[in-house]
Amino acid sequence: MPSHLDSAQSTHAEAPALTASQLVDLVSKQEREIVNLRRQVAWFQRQIFGQKSEKRHPEPEGVQGVLGVGFDAVPGTPLPAKKTVVAGHERERKPKNPNDGADESTLFFDEKRVPVEVIAVPNPDMELLKPDQYEVIGEKVTHRLAQRPGSYVVLKYVRPLIKRSDTQALSCPPAPVGVIEGSRADVSFVVGMVIDKFDYHLPLYRQHRRLDDAGVKVSRPWLTQLMQSTVALLEPVYDAQLDSIRASRVKAMDEVPIKAGCASPGKMKTTYFWPIYGERDEICFTHSPSRAGDHVRDALGLSPPDKAVLLSDGYSAYSSYAKQVGLTHAQCWAHARREVYEAKDIEPVPAETALAFIAVLYEAKAHIRKNELSGAHKRARRQAHAKPAAERFFKWIDKHFEAQGFLPSSPFTKALNYIRERRAGLEVYLDDPDVAIDTNHLERALRVIPMGRKNWMFSWTELGVKRIGIVQSLLVTCRLHDLDPYDYLVDVLQRVGQHPASLVEQLTPRVWKTLFATNPLRSDLYKRDERR
Known part of the structure; x- marks a missing residue:
């Protein structure tokens, strides 16, 4: 009677052997699956335990702590506290407690807009003295913020009705006209x-x-x-x-989903706002029932101004519209950086190098903002500092693709490919001082939609x-x-x-x-x- 071991050996003997190419395909498939799973695990860990901000905080060399080493071994000393020199010794200055009842040198509210009610606090010592036994030499003031729940006011318009003695005619002034005709709301x-x-x-x-x-x-x-x-x-x-x-010659555009209308019983439709930001700091939230590219054309029109520029993320609908009407399509560096940042947990070393290249571009932006540069001065700063850094970054990307040092399906390779394919759009801002490096100004302005969406969730009708x-x-x-x-x-x-x-x-x-x-x-x- 054959044993189980013999049965297993015969089964393996009957199984066809894999060829070398099949083994390579199998290993490649498993590598892609492993990388994808690692990316998903890293994303979940970041959502649960990590920071949501994409800010990069590189550790200074030599400051990183080591397990088993006391904190006093970490170089660097804390900043000294402010001290007050008093005769004979030094005394540390303690922060003033805002609730100690002392006078306030600066007000925390606008006196022109916030009503103030004065409450006199009697001095008990005055009650024991006669008026000729003391002198009021000043006063101390303390402010406290108060609130009346649901502070509503009803305006009562009283209009005199008169009758003339000579003609017996009645006269009464009309009620003030409201902004909504016939409404009792002021x-x-x-x-x-x-x-x-x-x-x-x-x-x-x-x-x-x-x-x-x-x-x-x-x-x-x-x-x-x-x-x-x-x-x-x-x-x-x-x-x-x-x-x-x-x-506007330069516009930025994005899209953000919102639930509106009923798709079926118990299910809402996903529609989209398409916020458009003009060069004169104006924004409009146009709405469409879907994310189709035709809505970009409907929102912006087919007759852009001369030398018009559209700044957006990498969604293909914007590039298609730009080709259709013949305007320049600028790409957002923040979205390009985000692709690299999300791959940092899988391949940290090359991702940190790429983030360092992009950081140089934003250092130039910070200098421009700090010194309030504009026009030719702004362009000159970008040309002198940001453009050489961008060129070095793209050469670095090409070099790594030529070396084929990354897995074809790795998140970091996809991030570099995203950036390389959009090089022309990413370099537009370097030559045009009116174009921003990214769409962060638009992202900040459209934040009201996600914030409101968490409060009113959806809209019943479009x-x-x-x-x-x-x-x-x-x-x-x-x-x-x-x-x-x-x-x-x-x-x-x-x-x-x-x-x-x-x-x-x-x-x-x-x-x-x-x-x-x-x-x-x-x-x-x-x-x-x-x-x-």
Whole structure:
């Protein structure tokens, strides 16, 4: 009777032997699978334990600590504490406790905008003395921040009704006209509702609950209808701002997903915002139902300005549009760097070398920003420092591809290939001072969409998404121009109904800042506070 060992040997004997080429293919396949799994594990570890920032912090040589060696062996000494020289000895200066009740030399609020209520604190020693036994020589002041929950105000307009003695005719002035015809909402309430929802991401149902807690009884549908009417008034201003961005020679563009509309019962559709950033610090969030490349053409148009440049990431829709209309397509170095950074955990040594090359480019950018260079001076700095570094980096990439020192499917090789294929677009900014090195300015501006998406999750209709884009375009542009969105919207909502349609561009934040910001229209509530 044959043993199990004999059976196993006979089975192996019957199995066909692999050829050399088959073995090579098998090993290559397993290597690719191992690299892919290592990349996935590294990504999960970074998400759970690592830092989300892509900042590079190279360790100074010789400072890295070693297991088993005491911390006192690490070179470097802490910075000395500030000291005060007193007769006979030195005393360390202790930080002042802001809560010790002492006077405050600098205010932490704007006295022109924050109402202050004065509370007199009696001195108990004064009660034991007669007025002629003491003298008030000064006072000390302490400020504390307070809050009233749901601070709403009702404006009560009292209009006298008179009857003339001679003609017996009745006369009464009309009620002030509101920004929403027939609505009982003052412009201050309308703007506060808009900013709470879109700037501070407070949904309407929470605002409704806060109103109810404050003793104001209104319906949820009333808030929704009020929001819709308000955004309808702002839409012409948004359209004028989009026209201004389209006329910019240099534009940056990206796409960000958002849930809108029902794809099927219980499932939302994934649609996209396509934010466009103009060269005059304006942004518009255009919306489309998909990520198809045709939407880039619909958003930017087919007639770009002379010598136009579009700055974007490596998505092929942008390069296709650039070829179609004949403009220059600039590529983002931050996205190129991200590809290398994500491969750092798999192949750290070559990835660190590549990141060091890219760091030189950003050192030039930091010098330009610090010294506020522009125009020819900015271009000269890039040509003298960034361009030679970029050329060395691309030569280094070509050298490594020629040596074939990397696995064909490794993440680092893919990152280098991503950069090499986009070399022409990545070098555009070196010769054009108006083009940024990356799209980080756009990424910062569009951050309101992911932040809001975590609060209101989705929009039930695509029309609702369009309204989100209109309001966020104006609010973010206000922030870019250091404007208070509240002051801006209170003024614009009162002007837009009477402003000539041909001059609607004057109401965009960029132009409004120069024309109306010094003397904006106010709410009657503001005028009442001034009288007080």
